[in-house]
Amino acid sequence: MERLILRVLRRRNAQIGLAIVMVFVLIGALGPYISAYSNPYSPSQFYAAGPDALPSWMSVFPGYSHLNPNIILPSSQVFQTFKTPEALGYWKVGVDPSSRVSLSVGYARGVGPADVAAEATGAYLLTNTGNGSEVLSVSGNSTNPVYVYLTHTFYYGYSPPPLFYSQVAVKPVLPPGVGFAVMLLVNTSKGVYYTSLAANAAGETALESLPSAGSSYAAYFASTFSQPLVNDSWNLVSGVTNSANDMPLAFFNRSVPITTVPQTIFSQKGYYSVGELLVFFPNGDFHASLYQSDFKFQIFGRVYGVLGTDADGGDVWSEFVSGTRTALAIGFGSAAIALGVGVILGLIAGFFAGLVDSVLVFAFDFLLLLPGLILLIDLDTVFTVAHVVTSKALLIILLLGFLGWAVPGRTVRSQVLSLRRRTYVEAAKTMGGGNFYILRNHVLKHTTGTIVALITYLVPGLVVADTGLDFLGLGIDRYPTWGNILAKLINEVTPSNGYxxxxxxxxxxxxxxxxxxxxxxGTAIQEEYSRLG
Known part of the structure; x- marks a missing residue:
């Protein structure tokens, strides 16, 4: 056996085949370390970038260099979550001089978001439960609105993006009766665009009483999706451009469809400022504090990662890695069962012959005559409805394994029929060797090459069978497998998206x-096995 293995490994075709298999095995084994997402089909992992984003490496070609990658501000999660005092310097903080109040900015090391309810779902959502936050303290004596702003300026040099998201977690600590509102914004050469808006109850009342836009604010706050900010508690303020209900720009300006909000904001190359406008509505002498964290803006990319994204913005590379791991696990697992059952029955049929052989040959032929795919679908449906096995992957392995033993069984039987008449087998019988001793030490030993070769032919067929089952929607669900990835594209491939x-x-x-x-x-094994006789 060792001699056979060494001879096989010297063959160029075997080396190429093993190299290819090892690449896929490594992709599957290293999946958690080389992919960013464990299950991109989970809504919480949608929108790693824009929908149907091309692979990042496509941007090296001139025709795609204008497509934007993911742009996240701040780019460091340490700065987004204020885990370090240096994060304070990222934002330019100011107060309207006419407000005549004092403003101080500090770092609260022991205060951070907790129990923040997230309305949005997706990979872009930042939820931080650890300590660390920025604290803004405003004090003075006024009955006029007080405006505080935080901004960061950056250069955008691409074509308009597909999506835009903004968020901040705030904890207002206000005296009774003081209104407060927070507005996330993008400042452009054409004006200021508000991308998210929230206020406490007093702040809502104050905004609704404004002469110019009070009715619009009243309609906005009357909608079910907007809840007042809670004093002395953490609140998540967010807005995403694929939801009109969370995007004040589209809500207040109906001439801007929700689908064109990103194009409206980032319509041209140039400098932009992102940030927030904080509005306090005092009623005289007051002192208010605002803790904030989870502060980020994300421009979703049209190019992303190794293999881009799907229609839900899911990372295709992570899907491919998960699918590879599943395909190999099912392929090898079901091949092991099919080979184990087939070899045992083939050995028994070929060695004992007679009635045993006739019965097993009938079983082999009967199973081969059955329409395999239809039988697989029927059994899968029955066992799934009956909840015989809780794991769908395990059920598929068992079904493919127990429906696939006919071919290896017949192949091994054919070889054993010739081996049972060999001189060394007859000699072993003459010397009193038992049937199972002869099978184990003489017959099985000389069928090893065939058995190993059978593995190489079984695994690809079983991988294709599993892919087909998933493609038909009868296999593993809500998880990326090769079949599920292809099935998801049935109604999505068009010439406009390059199929x-x-x-x-x-x-x-x-x-x-x-x-x-x-x-x-398999070819290398068979050829070397034939040479060794």
Missing amino acids: LWWITMPIGLSIILISIAFYLI
């Missing part, structure tokens, strides 16, 4: 490469 080639091609090429790799390995 989503960055999603379809890796799956198709992977199936082809795995099939070729195992074929090369």
